[in-house]
Amino acid sequence: MQERILAELVAAFNRRDFRRAAGHAAEGLLRAEGRDEVFWMGLGEACEGFGCLLDDRADAAEQHLMVAMHNLRNFGFSYQGFQITPLLAGLRRSAEEIRVVRSRHKRVFDITLLPQLRLAVKEQQNV
Numbered sequence: 001m002q003e004r005i006l007a008e009l010v011a012a013f014n015r016r017d018f019r020r021a022a023g024h025a026a027e028g029l030l031r032a033e034g035r036d037e038v039f040w041m042g043l044g045e046a047c048e049g050f051g052c053l054l055d056d057r058a059d060a061a062e063q064h065l066m067v068a069m070h071n072l073r074n075f076g077f078s079y080q081g082f083q084i085t086p087l088l089a090g091l092r093r094s095a096e097e098i099r100v101v102r103s104r105h106k107r108v109f110d111i112t113l114l115p116q117l118r119l120a121v122k123e124q125q126n127v
Contacts, residue, residue, distance in 0.1 A: 002028050006082055009043060010117040018051035039079055042071030046091060050114060058098045058109070065095045078120040090115025 009024035025044035032040045049064030069091045075084045093113050100106050 002031055003081060005031075006080075007119065009047075010082075010119060013047060013050075013117045016050075016054070016114070018047045018054065022047035022051060036080070038071050039075060039082075042068050042075075045071060046087060049091070050094070053094065053098070053109065053114075054111075058102060062095055062098045065091045065098075069095070081120050083118040083120050087115055087117060 005024050005028045009021050009028070012018075012021040012024060022044055025040055025047055029037060029040035029044060045064045045068035049061045049068055052058075052061035052064060069088060072084055072088055072091075077083070077085050090113070094109075094115075097106075097109055097113055101109050
């Protein structure tokens with residue numbers, strides 16, 4: 001796994017620079033093999049989805065968020081030093097918020113719902 005690329009993706013995502021974060025996800029995908037490919041595709045879809053959301057393209061955003069959830073849901077709590085669970089919760093909550101706004105129960109999307117990505121803390125082994 002490409003730790004540097006993942007760290008840069010997390011930093012860009014948390015700055016709400018979703019286009020740059022999507023670029024890092026694409027870079028990670030180019031180097032990925034096997035299961036890592038699905039992981040990087042999921043991250044890329046999440047970045048694209050939140051980018052579309054900020055560009056006021058809710059329909060496209062929802063589709064990207066749903067694909068991201070589908071790709072990332074089988075990776076458990078964390079994967080290769082990245083916390084999956086908070087991202088999945090943010091994806092689900094954001095997709096639900098899009099539906100509420102679309103149904104006109106709310107006027108605008110609450111951007112405070114956008115998740116913050118986190119790298120997992122590595123545990124030290126006592127030998």
